[in-house]
Amino acid sequence: MNLYSHLQCSNCDRIFDKMLINNFCPDCIQPLLAKYNLHKGVSKSMIKEQRYNMWRYQHLLPVESENHFVNLGEGWTPMLTLSKTSGAFGIKNVLLKEEGLNPTGSFKARGIGMAVSKAKELGIQSFCIPTAGNAGSALAAYVAAMDGEAHIYMPEATPKVFQLDCEVMGAHVTKVDGSIRDAGIAMNRDNVDGQWWDITTLKEPFRLEGKKTMGYEIAEQLNWTLPDVIIYPTGGGTGLIGIWKAFQEMMEMGWVEHIPTRMVAVQTEGCNPVVQSFKADKDHCDLYENPEETMANGLRVPKAFGDRLIMRTLKESNGYALDVTEDEMMSSIYEFGKMEGMFLSPEGAAVYTGFKKLVANEYIKSTDTVVLINTGSPYKYVENMQ
Template identity: 50%
Template sequence: MPQIAYLECVRCHAQISAEKPQTVHAGCPVQPPGSLYVRYDLTTLEGTNPDEVIASTAGAPWRGMWRYSAVLPDVKPVTLGEGWTPMLHSKRLTNAYLKEEGTNPTGTFKARGLSLAVSMAKQYGLRKLAVPSAGNAAGALAAYAAAADIEAHIFMPRDVPFANYVEAIAYGAKVTLVDGLISDCARIVAERREEEGWFDISTLKEPFRVEGKKTMGYELVEQLGWEYPEAVFYPTGGGVGLIGMWKAFEEMEQLGWVKPGKRPRMIAVQAAGCAPVTRAYEQNDNASQMWQNAATFASGLRVPKPYGDHIILDILRASDGIALSVSDEDILNSILDWAKYEGIFLSPEGASVTAAYDQLIANGVLSPEDKVVLFNTGSGLKYTDVTSNAMGLVRP
């Protein structure tokens, strides 16, 4: 496992020591302060064979996220078996592959980021972690904090899918339901963290959730034979998964682990009822504006202003990518379509991606011959209450 060389501010590129736990770059001359990326000295891995490196890793051939420990922090994992999720080839769409993140612990991709963030928190000796969440990060933090014997303080909108509330309570977290959105939850954490002694583990306000989620980039490339697809579709609320994968592509190219070729077009998908990144992309802005009256049953997409919006927009432009939004009606139709014809119960966020793929094929932006990876970021079974409401379905 590599030693962390330093933490790098994504805005001003200052280098900061990782010896103590860090949030954002407090001394950043840009506002809001830049998030921190973990940087390693990877020179000893340059030109190596990735399969040989992975096979030589302690614990191999276990097929989890920590198979990539050669490019992750040197830390004892707090693990529940996260990662190495299936890459499912659509039976109807010739060149579409679904990355099924619903098989992770707690049923969503959030397990990756929180596994690594909690592992590092335990190594740093932190005892109280706090998070604002649209739902799934709350469940993941609660689970990994329980495994690490760390206190979890969770703030969620009152109308999150009920499964998120139940699991957080069951794991023993201290849960507060808030009348508002994730932005209101984040404000409460920011106001109380110093007095309460919490370490804020919010999206992009600590360095290690990105590191956990970058493993999705390593996995999808490995599962495609160490080759890039033409496009990657990602449901974008906070956008950390998309950001993490882009960081993984950068590292793989430095190491020579991916076959030469153009990086994938990154497709950021939002709900029409909360689409700040899409609006900023369409207006050619460098950052988004707060989305008023955000409303969608895809709760993970109900983020009125992502902290890393400027990073997401930079990635979209660098990759010749796109941001687009889809209606709740199209999301529901895609849930039912994939359930009936593919046997896969998508989360609403995942169904936003499959609906967006249909749109881009229909309008000729992509061709059916383009190999694409569509991310279903969570199991549809975590959303049975909100999905049944959208369907107008009641218990007989």
């Protein structure tokens, strides 16, 4: 039995019909959230344990018919114990959620897979997205799998491998001078008639539902005991918001007894609107003017559409936000690789750098269980690292 009920504005609580095509609240210009009929009687037995992908939680997801699943094997990524890191920093338990093993090499497969599947259910065939790389690759793959059409806009500085990825899978690619925000402006100009469904981060409600499956997996892989700290590389913010949404849903169903988790957002020093707002105790983010180029493409987001949800997540979880430099990320890639035998993506290196800083300032305690999220494969970033 699928529990998906309706869509609701994250700001004004206006209800939207789940059977209609919706993007964001037209009154508030804020993201919509999928809501479910949750209660204490909802049992973990509904989990499809034989499915080792994100669809094991299908009853808590918005796609109501299995016939509409566009499944390339996304989700159920490993949670790796970092015993050397734990020992080196004197922290009880440090784990890595390895999202680089998803289809197309990143966590974006979860969100895009969910959005494309729901679009299929709603009868949508044509899509558009601005991307720093990974979301474009994912959209190209999932749209090809459902025989649709994808229009992808990316900054000129995006590594060539991402453009090739998209073109190989039949997507229409447009490169734009500037940041992902500039790519979005160009896309909106070309989509003025709305002929393509815009699945820009949090400008539709379903990518978030794919990302929240990370939260369910983290809980299940830790035997339904939530970690003390989760550190997440934050650009558009759907991963951070989605994990927190999953934890709140689990609490509502009685699957976990309490939520001890502090959510931490990591950004680059050259584009850190969330960090600036966190320090100023704001509930939103201002536009970051002239963002610097970075090896971590996914973190060059001058202003997230879901900025209020990011700040709300940090506040509700008693979380934290901090930034890192390019040199620190590069140093961390080599340090972590030598210590743990794993090659982190630049975003993952930002997370590991953030972890070290949080240990140093004692935000992370010796008794904590900490989960680091490596959001993508490093191999698409080699061009950036040279």
